Structures are given as structure tokens and as C-alpha cells.
Amino acid sequence: xxxxxxxxxxxxxxxxxxxxxxxxxxxxxxxxxxxxxxxxxxxxxxxxxxxxxxxxxxxxxxxxxxxxxxxxxxxxxxxxxxxxxxxxxxxxxxxxxxxxxxxxxxxxxxxxxxxxxxxxxxxxxxxxxxxxxxxxxxxxxxxxxxxxxxxxxxxxxxxxxxxxxxxxxxxxxxxxxxxxxxxxxxxxxxxx
Numbered sequence: 001x002x003x004x005x006x007x008x009x010x011x012x013x014x015x016x017x018x019x020x021x022x023x024x025x026x027x028x029x030x031x032x033x034x035x036x037x038x039x040x041x042x043x044x045x046x047x048x049x050x051x052x053x054x055x056x057x058x059x060x061x062x063x064x065x066x067x068x069x070x071x072x073x074x075x076x077x078x079x080x081x082x083x084x085x086x087x088x089x090x091x092x093x094x095x096x097x098x099x100x101x102x103x104x105x106x107x108x109x110x111x112x113x114x115x116x117x118x119x120x121x122x123x124x125x126x127x128x129x130x131x132x133x134x135x136x137x138x139x140x141x142x143x144x145x146x147x148x149x150x151x152x153x154x155x156x157x158x159x160x161x162x163x164x165x166x167x168x169x170x171x172x173x174x175x176x177x178x179x180x181x182x183x184x185x186x187x188x189x190x191x192x
Contacts, residue, residue, distance in 0.1 A: 001016040006036050010192065022182065034060075043070065044117075048123070079093050098132035104140060118151065120156070126159055178191070
């Protein structure tokens, strides 16, 4: 199954199982690319957030006019920070952003529960590495990419280059079929 990509400079479509790495500066305007990825050609999508709470993710989706009826959110921050939270059919929680097994299990459950064209946005791998360490973040990404392949889904993974050593960024780059490099001026270089 092929998926449309409506992001400047990228191929028109990518096959199911494709993982795309979004490399960006810390100040990068990633929301626009993320929501363009989620809007196109999608029956269901899951936003895994290690950077913002479910409430903030909902605000982003609303602001960019993304169809929230297709959306589920995995919030990894609220429990650890002691925020009030209300589980629902579309908002899920794990105890902390370094709970890799919990995150992977929730992604697996989401993919098992939904058929058709399914996308995942992981925002952000940098935050995951901050909490869990680089090696565990790399392992988590490998596990999630394997799930995408098993379920014929696609995923977009955010990684800010600045906090990571070049060698670590290169290790992450090596895991992905496609790389979108967002410059500070908003221009995009894509390599697929």
C-alpha cells in the first residue's frame, strides 16, 4: 500500500513500512511538516508525544485543521508531571517518557486495532533520548520501525540535531528510508 506525502521536496508517495526522519534545528518549525504528514491520505493516526501533553497536541491538530476524528494521542508526560489526565478511547498515557516498553506496547496496540492507511508521528526522539539515553532511544526507534513494517504503516520521527553528537545523529539517520532535513530558514532537503 502506498501513502501520499504532501511535504515539499519529498516523493509523492512512499510504500507502507516507511519510516521518515525529520531532522530539524531546535527552533525549527516542525508543526507544519508534522501536520502535513498527518493530514494526507490517512484513515487513522497516532501522535506519540514525549515533548508536549495531550492537551497541547490537540491544540496543534485543531490549529492546523487536522481531522481529529482520525487521531489518537499517546501522552508520555502528564503522569510523571502530576498533571490531571482523563483517559479516553483516543487519549492514552504511559507513566514516563523513558517507559520504552510501555510506548512500544501502546503503538503495537494502536496498529493492531486499526486497518487501512495508518500513520504515526513520534514527537520527539530527542526528548526520548534525553529521558532514556541514546542507546535506548535507538533501540525504541528500531522496534517501532519494525512494527510499521509489520502493519504496512508509515511514521514520521522528529529529531533535533543540536543536542546530539554527529555520530548519534548518523546512527539515527541509518535507520530510516527517508530523511527530511529542515533548515532554520524553513527550507527542506529530502533524501529518500
